[in-house]
Amino acid sequence: MDFASFFANYGLIILLVALLVFMFWSSRRRMAKQKAEQEAKARQTVPGAEVLLQGGLYGTIVEYDPDNLDRPAVVEIAPGVDIKVHSQAILRVVDPVAGAVTGDEYVESEAEAVENTDAIDDDDTDSKPKA
Structure with missing residues (x-):
């Protein structure tokens, strides 16, 4: 063959x-x-990021839950004008927020801030302000 x-x-x-x-x-x-x-x-997609919605509107994210996409996102389309949209109506992020933190990073930073505040309060209890 x-x-x-x-x-x-x-x-x-x-x-x-x-x-x-x-x-x-x-x-x-x-x-x-x-x-x-x-x-x-x-x-x-974090609060403060500018987004484009599927309807052609531009706005700023006020509230968004990436874990629960059934919950509506709150978008500010003008100063003082907030609208609720389906989270999947966010087409794309136009202007990512510089230095924006995710929810997990925010919780970690808050925990560190509380720990630092507790440490500072412990040091300041002995000293009294002088008038």
Whole structure:
């Protein structure tokens, strides 16, 4: 059996298998890329970030819960004008807040601030202000 007859008998099957493998690999790669983009969007969607809504409105995030996407996000579209929108109506973050912290980072910093305040209060109890 030479190469030409082998390819004539099994070439189409090999080609179909290669095509299926490529489609599977391509699909997995695209899904991983979309997941990474969603995670990046979730990290940037913090209070104070400017966002574009699907309706074409620009606003600033006031309240957003990335853990519960069924809960509406509160977006300020003008000074003093807050609207509630579905959290998935946020199309993209236009202007990520420089130095913005995530919820977990905020909780950690608050805990450290409380610990530092307690340490300072313990040191200041012995000294009294002089008038």
